Amino acid sequence: MANIEISIDDRFGAERALKKFKRLCDAYGIVKEYRARSEFKKPSVKTKEKLENAEKRRLKTISKSRTRTKY
Secondary structure (H helix, E strand, O other), X not given: OOOOOOOOXXXXXXXXXXXXXXXXXXXXXXXXXXXXXXXXXXXHHHHHHHHHHHHHHHHHHHHHHHHHHOO
C-alpha cells in the first residue's frame, strides 16, 4: 500500500484537498480493497461475481460496437 499525503495551504484549500484525496484513493484502489476485506465471501461466490461482471463487460462492448457500426 502507498501512503497518500496531501498538503493544505492558502492556495490549495481543504475542499480541493479532500477532492484530490478521494481521487487518489480511487486511483490506488483503497476503497475497493477496503470493501473486499470488510466481509468474507466464499470462493464460489467470488467466482460467480467475477463471471457475472465479465459477462456485463462483454455485453457492454458488444452494444458499443453495434452503435458504432450503424453510422
